Amino acid sequence: MGRVQDKVAIVTGAASNPGLGYATAVALAGEGARVVATDLDAAGAERCAEAIRRAGGKALALGQDVTSEADWNNVIDHTLDAYGCLDVLVNNAGIAVLRRLEDMTLADWNRQIEVNLTSVFLGCKAALAPMRAAGGGSIINLSSVAGLVGMATCTAYGAAKGGVRIMSKSVAVEGAADNIRCNSVHPGVIWTNMQAQATGLSEPQPVAPERVPMGRMGEPQDIANCVLYLASDESNYVSGAEFTVDAGMTTQ
Numbered sequence: 001m002g003r004v005q006d007k008v009a010i011v012t013g014a015a016s017n018p019g020l021g022y023a024t025a026v027a028l029a030g031e032g033a034r035v036v037a038t039d040l041d042a043a044g045a046e047r048c049a050e051a052i053r054r055a056g057g058k059a060l061a062l063g064q065d066v067t068s069e070a071d072w073n074n075v076i077d078h079t080l081d082a083y084g085c086l087d088v089l090v091n092n093a094g095i096a097v098l099r100r101l102e103d104m105t106l107a108d109w110n111r112q113i114e115v116n117l118t119s120v121f122l123g124c125k126a127a128l129a130p131m132r133a134a135g136g137g138s139i140i141n142l143s144s145v146a147g148l149v150g151m152a153t154c155t156a157y158g159a160a161k162g163g164v165r166i167m168s169k170s171v172a173v174e175g176a177a178d179n180i181r182c183n184s185v186h187p188g189v190i191w192t193n194m195q196a197q198a199t200g201l202s203e204p205q206p207v208a209p210e211r212v213p214m215g216r217m218g219e220p221q222d223i224a225n226c227v228l229y230l231a232s233d234e235s236n237y238v239s240g241a242e243f244t245v246d247a248g249m250t251t252q
Helices: 020-030 042-054 069-083 106-133 155-178 193-199 220-231
Strands: 008-011 034-039 058-063 088-091 137-142 180-187 242-245
Touching (some): 008 020, 020 034, 020 042, 034 042, 034 069, 058 069, 069 106, 088 220, 106 180, 137 220, 155 180, 220 242
Parallel strands (some): 008 034, 088 137, 137 180, 180 242
């Protein structure tokens, strides 16, 4: 207990359960963080915050369109008003529109770049000043294995997630002088509501070892555990790195 005691953390895309943002917000709060859970689904974000409070943690919920700079400014202002500082930002919100290139419209492409990449730019930019004022901080950006290797139907999604990967390294370089760390996390096949929607499955399924050597889907907690490490002082010398949590998927 207490690995991120009293740190203030914003987690975007925290409404969906099972989901990476929800699991991450709960995990951070369970280790002592004061959490701001945000989502376009404000009611869902509130359910996440309420679950944290019922468990004895501290959390507030805010509705947020992560593609809106005004919304980002509002979230930062509310966070500082409520908790006085910002130590951790988890840029988790994202969408997946998986279509082959010839079937993808320009609107499909633009929307995925906007939600999955531009939103991370806006979040990182908004977090720098309050983290600098706090004496440092940790930015954790959710990318994907699709940002590391080519995958069919992932042209736009992979382009955005690849952009998140390299952006995180640049943010790490720029933030280093102010003790602001930035790392990316690359989930593999994780069972979430977004995974269910993308695949049409109703429950987790085994995965062929030729695709995932460990032969199974991961759980949101697997990602939350990695984010928790990067949010904590245990990783105080870790910046500009990429953490692949994929049961060996990208080793072959």
